[in-house]
Amino acid sequence: MNFNKEKIIDNLDLNNPELKETRRGFGDALVELGRTNPDVVVLGGDVSGSVRSDMFRDAYPDRFFSVGIAEQDMMGTAAGLALVGKIPFASTYGEFATGRPFDQIRQSIAYSEMNVKICASHCGLTVGPDGATHQSLEDIALMRVLPHMNVITPVDYNQTYRTIIECSKLNAPFYVRFYRDNSPNFTKPDAHFEFGKADILIEGSDCAVIATGLCVWESILAAEMLEKEGISIRLINMHTIKPLDEEAILTAARDFGCIVTVEDHQKHCGLGGAVAEVLVREFPVPVEMVAVNDTFGESGKGPELYEKYGISKKYISEAVKKALKRKKK
Numbered sequence: 001m002n003f004n005k006e007k008i009i010d011n012l013d014l015n016n017p018e019l020k021e022t023r024r025g026f027g028d029a030l031v032e033l034g035r036t037n038p039d040v041v042v043l044g045g046d047v048s049g050s051v052r053s054d055m056f057r058d059a060y061p062d063r064f065f066s067v068g069i070a071e072q073d074m075m076g077t078a079a080g081l082a083l084v085g086k087i088p089f090a091s092t093y094g095e096f097a098t099g100r101p102f103d104q105i106r107q108s109i110a111y112s113e114m115n116v117k118i119c120a121s122h123c124g125l126t127v128g129p130d131g132a133t134h135q136s137l138e139d140i141a142l143m144r145v146l147p148h149m150n151v152i153t154p155v156d157y158n159q160t161y162r163t164i165i166e167c168s169k170l171n172a173p174f175y176v177r178f179y180r181d182n183s184p185n186f187t188k189p190d191a192h193f194e195f196g197k198a199d200i201l202i203e204g205s206d207c208a209v210i211a212t213g214l215c216v217w218e219s220i221l222a223a224e225m226l227e228k229e230g231i232s233i234r235l236i237n238m239h240t241i242k243p244l245d246e247e248a249i250l251t252a253a254r255d256f257g258c259i260v261t262v263e264d265h266q267k268h269c270g271l272g273g274a275v276a277e278v279l280v281r282e283f284p285v286p287v288e289m290v291a292v293n294d295t296f297g298e299s300g301k302g303p304e305l306y307e308k309y310g311i312s313k314k315y316i317s318e319a320v321k322k323a324l325k326r327k328k329k
Contacts, residue, residue, distance in 0.1 A: 001202050001204075001223055001224065001232075002203045002204065002232075003201065003202055004199070004200055004202065004203065007188075007191060008187055008188060008191045008199050008201060009186055009187060009188065009201060010158075010188040010191075011185065011186050012186050014220070014221065014224060017185070017186055018186070019182040019183065020157035020183070021052070021157065021179075021181070021182055021183070022121075022154060022156060022157055022160040022178035022179045022183060023050075023051055023122075023160075023179065023180060024157060025154070025158065025159075026051065026053070026091070026121065026160055026161075026178055027052030027053060027054075027055040027056070028055070028161055029161045029162075029163075029164035030042060030052075030055060030089060031059050032165065033165065034063065035059075037087065037168065038063075039085060039087050040089065040168060041063045041064070041065065041081055041086045041087065041089070042056045042057065042063065042064050042065070042089045042090075042091070043064075043066075043074050043081075043088060043091070044057065044066045044067070044091065045066075045068070045070070045071055045074055045090075045091070045092035045093075045096065046066065046067075046069045046092075047093060048066065048091075050093070050121065050180070051091045051093070051119070051121035051122070052121070053089070053091045053119075065077065071096050071100040071101040072100060072101040072103070072104050074090050075101040075104035075105050075108060075109060075118070076108055078116045078118075079104075079109050079114045079116060082109075082114040082115045082116050087115060087117070088115075088116050088117065089119055090116060090119065091118075091119040093120065093121060093122040093127075093134060093136070094122055094136030094139045094177060095133070095136040095139070097118055097136075097175075098120065098138075098139040098143060099138070099142070102142060105118065105146065110148050111147075113148050113172065113173065114173055115171045116173050117164075117167055118143075118173070118175045118176070119164070119178075120136065120139060120175065121179065122179065122180045123139060123177045123178065123264070124136065124137065124213065124214065124264030124265065125137070125292070125297050125302060125305040125306060125309060125311070126181050126214060126302035126306075127179075128180075128181070128299065128300055128301050129299050129301075130299070131297070131298060131299040132296040132297045132298055132299075135297040136177075137264075137265050137266045137292050137297065139175075139177060140153070140241055140263070140265050140269070140270045140271065141265070141268065141269030141270055141273075143175040143242075144242045144274065145269070148172065148173055149173050149175055150167070150170075150173065150174045150175065150195065150240070150242060151175045151177070152167070152174060152175070152176045152195065152239060152240055152241070153176075153177045153178075153213040153239055153241060154176070154178060154213070154239055155186075155187060155212075155213060155216045155217070155237050155239060156183060156185045156217075157183075157185040158185055158187045158189045159187050159191075159193065159239060160176075160178050161189075162191075162193045163176055163193070163239075164176065166195065178213075179213070179214055181302055183214050183217065184217045186217070187199075195243070196240050196243040196244070197240070197245055197248075198236045198237060198238045198245040199236070199237040199239065200235070200248075201216070201220070201235045201236070201237050202220070202223055202233060202234060202235035203234055204223070204234045204235070205232045205234075206232045206233060206256065206320075206324060207231070207256050207260060207320050207323055207324055207327075208233065208234045208236060208252035208253070208255070208256045208259045208260070209233045209234070209236065209260045209262060209320065210236045210238050210248075210249065210259060211236070211237065211238065211261070211263065212237070212238045212239060212271050213263065213264055215264050215290075215311060216235070216237045218262065218306065218311065218312060218313050219235055219262050219313075220235065221313040222314075222317045226317050231320060233320060234255070236248055236252065238271060238275075241274060242274070244274050244275075244278065246278050249275055249278050250278065250279075250282055253283045253285045254283060256327070257285050257327040257328055258286045258287070258288075258323035258324060258326060258327035259275065259279070259285060259286070259287050259288075259323065260287070260288045260290060260316065260320050261275050261276075261287065261288075261289050261290065261291070262290040262291070262311065263290070263291050263311075264291075264292075264306075264311060265291055265292065266291060266292050266294065267289050267291035267292060268294065270291060271291075272287070272289035272291055276289075286323050286327050287323070288322050288323045290310065290319045291311060292309050292310075292311065295309070
């Protein structure tokens with residue numbers, strides 16, 4: 001496979017990748033921001049140890065605020081802190097960072113354009129044993145529909161760390177989505193990173209696969225499977241869901257005539273929907289969406305759930321073949 005190693009990819013061992021928690025990237029970045037920026041404050045929702053914001057709490061206790069299991073209060077308090085010039089990072093599990101306090105996020109943060117960073121851990125199916133109540137499969141849809149909200153899903157530890165550092169520099173509301181389990185850490189720590197600009201990780205010749213979050217690694221594994229069958233893909237890491245890199249999408253559509261989207265989220269209104277909105281308006285081509293198909297999850301191990309709900313490498317490979325059959329000759 002033609003990996004973009006010079007610019008983006010590091011530590012790429014498909015059989016034995018380096019494993020690190022994306023949530024640890026969040027925690028490490030918070031500690032660094034605490035050291036360099038006295039305006040950074042952190043709010044926790046009674047799960048600080050789980051989302052790794054306890055690292056900031058222990059280092060800078062006078063700038064950490066525990067609001068308990070009161071996510072609506074967390075968002076209102078974060079907006080108030082932003083009003084007085086602080087840079088608040090509000091963090092809890094993805095399902096409780098978006099669903100419970102949606103009204104407060106809409107009115108007090110997005111509508112008012114408050115400089116609040118909503119940082120959601122334990123997203124998607126890989127939260128696993130916690131089950132359907134904790135598996136946030138609708139959060140991208142909820143956040144990307146809000147005006148002024150930036151929506152980011154980093155791919156690994158390094159990119160999560162970079163996302164948190166860079167979003168602190170921008171006076172705007174952000175929703176950053178990451179995960180609980182160890183996952184492959186394969187991007188370079190110093191790789192070029194820009195919100196709203198996708199990364200091309202693999203350059204191919206037959207079909208474009210646009211993936212986000214942990215599904216990027218699953219797509220790399222799918223690319224390896226497809227290569228053995230003589231099929232070559234361009235793999236795009238769409239870490240920014242909003243603002244979306246429309247140029248990367250349209251270029252891929254024109255180059256290949258078909259696209260596959262991959263995400264650990266509901267099929268409706270997530271990355272696939274965002275990509276389709278661009279294509280139907282500008283350059284319609286066949287799109288296959290690999291995502292959870294209008295159902296809640298269940299308890300289980302992450303890889304098992306990826307298989308059951310159709311977002312593993314096998315299903316990505318099948319989607320590529322379907323897209324190739326559908327595209328115009």
